[in-house]
Amino acid sequence: MRNKSGQISIMIVCLILGIMLAVQFKNTQNSDLHLRGARSDELLFTLNNVTQERDSLAREVISLREKIASVQNNNDATAGIQDELKKANMAAGLLAVEGPGVVVTLNDSTRTVQVDEDPNSYIIHDKDILRVVNELKAAGAEAISVNNERIIAMSEIRCAGTTILVNSNKIGPPFIIRAIGDPQILESGLAIKGGIVEELKYYSLQVQIQKNDRVEIPAYGSAVKFNFSKPKKQ
Numbered sequence: 001m002r003n004k005s006g007q008i009s010i011m012i013v014c015l016i017l018g019i020m021l022a023v024q025f026k027n028t029q030n031s032d033l034h035l036r037g038a039r040s041d042e043l044l045f046t047l048n049n050v051t052q053e054r055d056s057l058a059r060e061v062i063s064l065r066e067k068i069a070s071v072q073n074n075n076d077a078t079a080g081i082q083d084e085l086k087k088a089n090m091a092a093g094l095l096a097v098e099g100p101g102v103v104v105t106l107n108d109s110t111r112t113v114q115v116d117e118d119p120n121s122y123i124i125h126d127k128d129i130l131r132v133v134n135e136l137k138a139a140g141a142e143a144i145s146v147n148n149e150r151i152i153a154m155s156e157i158r159c160a161g162t163t164i165l166v167n168s169n170k171i172g173p174p175f176i177i178r179a180i181g182d183p184q185i186l187e188s189g190l191a192i193k194g195g196i197v198e199e200l201k202y203y204s205l206q207v208q209i210q211k212n213d214r215v216e217i218p219a220y221g222s223a224v225k226f227n228f229s230k231p232k233k234q
Contacts, residue, residue: 092153092220093152093220096217096219097216097217098214099142099180099214099215100180100214101181101183102136102181102187102211103210103212103215104190105177105208106174106206107124107206108122109122122203124164125159125164129177132196133146135195136189139181140182143217144217146166146177149167150221151166152224156168167222178215191209197209
């Protein structure tokens with residue numbers, strides 16, 4: 001009887017242990033499934049985040065490329081505008097320039113004036129300078145100065161008593177006129193038969209024309225003011 005009771009006790013204990021092991025195994029399986037599910041969710045979440053970051057970076061790259069292209073276009077446009085502005089300033093006489101051309105020197109005559117002669121015929125007048133300047137313009141001069149006074153569209157060359165004014169500044173002999181352009185054409189324009197140079201030499205006035213590969217002409221030195229003119233509205 002004692003042996004049977006012991007066997008029954010052992011069987012009961014084994015049964016209980018078996019049940020406990022079975023329950024533990026099932027719990028372990030459920031835990032693994034839960035962990036695997038949690039891991040999958042975590043990976044999916046991470047993948048979504050990475051995908052969103054990738055798309056965001058791709059959009060940023062496209063945006064940066066567009067900005068770079070825009071900046072390059074703006075730089076090209078700005079460079080074009082600056083180039084046109086520089087040309088306009090050169091044409092207006094607001095920039096110092098250099099290039100090939102001629103240097104014309106005018107001076108009063110050294111001849112002794114006779115009693116019956118008009119002394120005004122033997123000195124350089126404002127109209128003489130103006131005629132030389134106009135001849136140079138007609139011959140294609142791109143820039144002109146008289147005694148370092150830049151000649152622009154609004155410049156004045158006029159007599160004021162015994163002095164000559166250029167851009168409202170007094171100048172005196174010798175009158176040095178610099179012009180940039182084709183040296184040969186400029187010289188030919190001045191030396192034309194019956195022209196201003198021939199006339200000045202007829203009165204023994206001193207005229208010298210020198211061709212030069214590099215003539216420097218300063219910018220207009222005063223402020224350009226418009227009292228009545230204004231840009232036309234488009």
